[in-house]
Structures are given as structure tokens and as C-alpha cells.
Amino acid sequence: MPAPHDSRTGQPPTLRDVAERAEVSAMTASRVLRDDPRVLPATRDRVRAAAAALGYRPNEVARSLRLGRGTGLVGLVVTNLANPFYSRLALGVDSVVAADGLKTVIGNTGQDPDVERDLVADLVARRVDGIIAVPAGSGQSHLAAAAAEGVPVVLASRPPEGFAADCVLVDDFGGARAATALLLARGHHRVGFLGSPPAVYTGTERLRGYHAAHAAAGLTADPRLVRQGQTEPAEAERAAAGLLALAEPPTALFCSNNRNTIGAFRAVRATGTDTALAGFDDFELADALGLPLTLVTYDSDELGRTAGRLLVERVRERRGGDVGGHRRVVMPTGLVEYGS
């Protein structure tokens, strides 16, 4: 364990300090520390020894300024990291970009569009190498602006609106349609819908799927059974309880994300009805709830990894490659049945 730095000053050692100690120029020290081969082995050793003795670490801030190449950071903009969907996404992204030496900066917006705007602007000012975002839904002009400044942008689970960017989507429409169709095929003719606020892309796509399944079965969904706007389980539970308390309650519920599914589950259990339950997104312990539960599943880790991969390719591109036009990856969904 070398002394971290010269104790005369509280400042970390600089390249100059290393160079002086090794009695070479800063340039030679720089070469050695970047493994440039054109240095005499003896000099190399002296420099290495000096660096080790001082506990020298190159200042990455200075390097990125000099190299003009960005900071080796990627911004990840999400609404709520405590939601397991987003934390898995974050992990998937980080695992991929870390392999390229990039670090992930998190930006949690808490659903606030103003926070989201500021966050993106700040990430751009910080010269991140790219941004992966799951925009909350009320406009993407801030992302468009970032893209226009040359910062690669990748959207996860929502498509770009009004500008071009890579994105990874889930087959929201198809998955929701399949799950709803299953409920209808089992004889449920009154199927309720619980979903996120209408401005959220995935929510409206999944609602479209719900309606499409009805249409395919020659049915029309009762609009009174559609409740949008719930973001947290507690809200979803109230909304579900409201549906179950109707004079003609639904005999089944389709929930457009895991927050709504969990809320609906609580409402059904509390009410004691045998309402059938289906939802989008798998979640931990879904199999252990003691109620039959049909879920639309997809590989959520792969979603994050794919987003990371798309971004990394763009970052490499800026350093010389060429990926070509913007890509749109759609992840397939499956159906899983839990409970007895």
C-alpha cells in the first residue's frame, strides 16, 4: 500500500510530480503510463516506480478535456429506481457499458417532466458519452435537443417522438392482446383494465392490445371498466376496488404493469371475489400469491443489455465506426400462468 500522495499538500499528485521524481519530462511520464512502447525500459521502470511511490492516478477530468472524447459516462434517465423494472434495466445497462469502460450516471426524475428536462440538459453539459432514457411521457424535445447536439440517445421501452434515435421496445400491443384474449377465451366477457396515465406510451399500447383482443372476439370493452392513471400499487388497489364495487363488476382484470397488478391483487384478495387476474410484467413472488395469475413476461434484463449495446455501438461510432441508420429492436413477450 503506497503512500497515496505527497503529504506536503492535500492535493493528489499530478503527472508533473511523477515526472520530477523520475527526472524525466511530463511527456515521457505520460507515455509510460499509457504503455506507449517508445520508451527506454530503464526510464519506464523509473517512471513506474515514481508513480507507484506517489500513488499517482491520472486525472480523468483533465484527460477527457484534452482528448475531447467525452467523459466515459453514460446517463440513465428513469422515473423511479425503486421500481424493480427500472433497477433491472439499470443493472442490464451498466453490465454492458461497464465492459466498455463506461460508467452509468443515474438520473431519477420521480415522474417530474421539469426534472427530466433539467437532468438531460445537465447530462449533456457534463459531456456524457450517451444517454439512455425511459421518458415519462410528456414530450421529448429535450432528448431531441441532446441528440441534435450529437449525443447518442437510446430510448428504452418507448419509441422516439419527433426525432430519430435507436430504441428497444417490448411487444406491448401483442402481449396485452394475447393476455386479454386468454381471459376472453375463458369466458370472461367483462374484463377490466388498470393502467398507467394515458401519456405513457406502454400504457396506451397495452390498452390498444386489450381493445384489439376484444374486437377479435367480436366484443367491445365496456369503457366504465377502464381505469388509467395509477402509478403505485396503493392507487391501483383503490382503482381495482372501485371496479369490483360496481353494480356489474368485471369478472377479470388485465393490468398494464406490475404496479397495477400488485394493487389489483390486493384488492381482489381483500374483496374475496374470484376475479381472474392477468397483467403485464413478471415480478418476484408472483408465483407465491396463492391466486391464479397470468402474466405477460419478457426478458427485462435483456432489455437493459440491449439498450446498453445499442448505445455502446453509437459511442464507438463516434470514435470512428459506422453503425448506419437508427435501429428499433422489439422484444417478444410470452405468457406465464402462476398459482393453482
Added chain:
Amino acid sequence: MPAPHDSRTGQPPTLRDVAERAEVSAMTASRVLRDDPRVLPATRDRVRAAAAALGYRPNEVARSLRLGRGTGLVGLVVTNLANPFYSRLALGVDSVVAADGLKTVIGNTGQDPDVERDLVADLVARRVDGIIAVPAGSGQSHLAAAAAEGVPVVLASRPPEGFAADCVLVDDFGGARAATALLLARGHHRVGFLGSPPAVYTGTERLRGYHAAHAAAGLTADPRLVRQGQTEPAEAERAAAGLLALAEPPTALFCSNNRNTIGAFRAVRATGTDTALAGFDDFELADALGLPLTLVTYDSDELGRTAGRLLVERVRERRGGDVGGHRRVVMPTGLVEYGS
């Protein structure tokens, strides 16, 4: 929506570009953009207009290099962001530091000590303003080195070893002892223990609590009922199944974290025994499992926020304040009973 930058070049506009367009020196432009009052209102307006027209954003990399003040980033080092414990911590930390204009960089180690070392070194090289870490357990010399270089370090849920740093802890010992005591008081004399690898601080503290409860009741825990080393629910399930298959199986299990509790729950349900279950950490849907479950709880969001607060105070201190000696905050625990 202003044009993001001059389209002649793909480069974002610099202060010079703004200055030229406003026909002032870079210095004056800089003053205006930092709201330095000593500028003629007319000039100010010209500069503001130029900046807006170009879509100028100050280069934060250059600023931090010049100001020598760090980057406005804090590093968060955890083992597994997909674990809800860590994602809540991350959110708590971020919510506090964001209020001070700081961003959180995530470093996910995946339990690998080498990755952890590299990560910390890299964060230091990137000149983060501070580091919040939940070290995996095999040595903290890398954190000590960071602290020695003057980077504020705050540890969450583990105390510093071999160096001084602020930390936030949970009352691991007391919580585990209370939960175990409850099981013993209910007549369980064979209580199993499921926990993380022995190198993990929280695991061993909680094991200590488990033993202390036995001692206080005049009992000695059967060492064959102690299983350490499970990190994921699947491993924990196997370990629990092993205990339940013993000739003299435990009649109750105490699990030292949520991963182990979930695994134990699965094993108990699969076996169909009426083994009593207790564990450390609350988790979503713990109340919905249909089995009685006693959990040691604490405010995990507050844990993250406290860590963030301790760090922010140190960061401010480096800019002139004085917080004094290193602090150790211990969060109290409670006991919750779920299930019928």
C-alpha cells in the same frame, strides 16, 4: 427551441463562440453566464441572446478542471442493484445528493472484490466528490486509500475497518436478537439460521444476535442448524430444504436478509411443514404470502438518505465548512408480523 449549435461543425458551441457572436471577450461572456453582476445590462443581454441562439451549455468538464473542485459526482458502490435493498438505497442517496446538484454514479460489483477495487480506484481517478459504499466484505484497503487521498467516504450498513469514515448502520445485532427471542419465546427450541457468507458484516452481526437470544434464554443453538453463504433465493431455498430434511429438523428458521427469507419461504411451502419463519429486512408482498412471517424492519429509504446526508456534509466541508470527527449513525429496527 433554439438551434442547438452552429451547424458548420459537429462540435457543441464554446464560450468563445458565444463571446464572438456577442462581440465581447470570453471573460465577459463567462461573467454574464455565471450571473456576475458587474456587467453592463446591455452587454448582458447581448451575451444572453448569443448563448440562447447557439444553444450554449457550459462544458462542465472544463469547469471542474479549472475550479479543481471535483466533478459534482458521487460514486455509489454496491454489489447488486437488482436487489431491492440496494436499489432503494440508491434512490435514497440520489434524492439527497441531487438536491445539492450532485449526480450519482453507480458501480455494481457483482460481489467481485477485484471489480470493487478497480471501481473505487476509477471513481477516485474520475475525481468524484465522494463515495458511498456497501463493501462486499473482503478488505477495505481500497476505500481507505480513497479516504487517504482526501475523497470523503461514507459506508452504508457496514462499519469502516482499519480507517476512519462516516457510516450508517442498522441495529443488526439487536434486530436479529429480538426476532430470534420471539421465536424462542414461542416455544421453538430448534431454530435454524440462514445467512449470507461469513465475510459479510451484517450477516455475522445478525448471527451474533441469533446466538445472543439463545444465550439469554439459557439455550445453545445447534451448530448443525446454521447455514451461511447463500446470496440468492435459489441457494437459500436449497439450504433451507437441507435443514428441513434433517432427522431432527428445526421448527423455526431465522433468515438474515430478504434473499434468504424468500428462499426459506419457498422451501417451507414446498415441504408443507409448519415451520415458523422470521427474517431480517422487509420486502414487497411479504404480507401476501399466506404464511405467518415475522420480519425485522427498518427504514431502508432513510438509510440511503442518511448516507447521502453524511456525504453531502463532508463535501460541503471540503468547500469550507467543518463537520468535525467521523460519525456513526445506527438506525433502529422494529418487528412486524405478517400473515394470519
Added chain:
DNA sequence: CTGTTAGCGCTTTCAT
């Protein structure tokens, strides 16, 4: 193989 010069974008210091 090694060193000198110059400058990334910004701001502090010292003029004017």
C-alpha cells in the same frame, strides 16, 4: 528515445 510547444474550455488575477 525524449523533450518542447501548444491548447482542450473555462475562470482567477491583474490590468485598463
Added chain:
DNA sequence: ATGAAAGCGCTAACAG
């Protein structure tokens, strides 16, 4: 009220 010079730590580009 404004500007010129210098430099944060580092590294391309060019000497020698």
C-alpha cells in the same frame, strides 16, 4: 465595466 494573460492536468504534433 471590460479585457489580456495565465494555467488547471493532460496529451497530440512536432522537433531533436
